[in-house]
Amino acid sequence: MPRISVTKLAPALGAEVxxxxxxxxxxxxxxxxxxxAWASHLVLRFRGQALxxxxxxxxxxxxxxxxPPGPNPYGKPFLEDFPEINxxxxxxxxxxxxxxxxxxxxxxxxxxxxxxxxxxxxxLHALEIPSSGGDTFWSNMYxxxxxxxxxxxxxxxxLRAIHDAxxxxxxxMRKGMSEVTDPRKAPGAQxxxxxxxxxxxxxxxxxxxxxNSYVLGLELEESEALLDELWAHASRPEFTFRxxxxxxxxxxxxxxxxxxxxxxxxxxxxxxMHRTQIKGTPVAPAFEAA
Ligand code: SIN
Numbered sequence: 001m002p003r004i005s006v007t008k009l010a011p012a013l014g015a016e017v018x019x020x021x022x023x024x025x026x027x028x029x030x031x032x033x034x035x036x037a038w039a040s041h042l043v044l045r046f047r048g049q050a051l052x053x054x055x056x057x058x059x060x061x062x063x064x065x066x067x068p069p070g071p072n073p074y075g076k077p078f079l080e081d082f083p084e085i086n087x088x089x090x091x092x093x094x095x096x097x098x099x100x101x102x103x104x105x106x107x108x109x110x111x112x113x114x115x116x117x118x119x120x121x122x123x124l125h126a127l128e129i130p131s132s133g134g135d136t137f138w139s140n141m142y143x144x145x146x147x148x149x150x151x152x153x154x155x156x157x158x159l160r161a162i163h164d165a166x167x168x169x170x171x172x173m174r175k176g177m178s179e180v181t182d183p184r185k186a187p188g189a190q191x192x193x194x195x196x197x198x199x200x201x202x203x204x205x206x207x208x209x210x211x212n213s214y215v216l217g218l219e220l221e222e223s224e225a226l227l228d229e230l231w232a233h234a235s236r237p238e239f240t241f242r243x244x245x246x247x248x249x250x251x252x253x254x255x256x257x258x259x260x261x262x263x264x265x266x267x268x269x270x271x272x273m274h275r276t277q278i279k280g281t282p283v284a285p286a287f288e289a290a
Pocket of ligand 1: 101106118134135137170260261262273275
């Protein structure tokens with residue numbers, strides 16, 4: 001296989017990998033170069049990769065054991081033959097959605113942080129895309145932490161928050177959940193606000209998703225104000241990379257040190273993406289509680 005080349009896509013994060021054909025077997029040297037590029041850039045884009053589902057699964061498995069998708073609102077996998085693949089789509093067949101998240105905005109989030117061991121990574125493969133809209137953004141949570149004022153770094157070191165399991169990023173309630181009226185009682189894992197990345201050892205801001213989040217031990221009002229301040233900081237445009245999709249783009253991202261969101265798009269257009277994710281480990285704090 002020829003040597004890969006890696007080109008930065010935005011100052012904050014994201015790089016394009018070329019010189020690789022993901023249909024072909026990948027040798028150890030190339031895989032190791034890919035992993036190095038991924039650790040440096042957090043989000044990697046591969047263009048022109050018209051992969052079948054088995055090929056998407058085979059490439060994903062090179063990065064670790066797969067983590068099945070979280071429960072979708074409809075209670076069964078979208079692809080019967082490939083339950084490890086999640087479908088992200090607005091398309092309906094016979095009135096039934098073939099995938100998750102519809103055509104509206106998917107708000108900033110990190111995947112499945114409502115569980116103890118959230119996925120370490122995800123891969124999103126564009127099969128059909130609208131002519132405009134539906135762009136996806138990632139934000140760099142190492143930079144978000146590093147650029148906080150020292151007083152804020154000190155304040156949040158040792159704090160933990162609830163990561164609500166009730167709603168997905170499109171605001172749809174997950175199966176079996178009921179409405180949360182008090183974020184202090186939201187169901188979901190509790191994680192440190194600043195985590196130590198298990199591979200790089202770097203500190204990253206770890207926010208999950210804003211809705212129904214609650215910082216343990218604070219008055220509700222104080223928690224809301226702190227979270228609003230952290231979220232405004234974490235989503236600053238200079239920390240982000242914007243992906244304008246082309247058909248057969250494949251994007252791989254690190255789910256421990258990035259957030260992502262997606263723009264809305266024309267409901268009359270078709271957008272079909274297939275997605276896998278890689279199993280993670282329980283999240284560890286960057287700093288011990290004082
Ligand atoms: C997601 O949040 O995984 C979906 C992103 C997208 O639809 O681009």
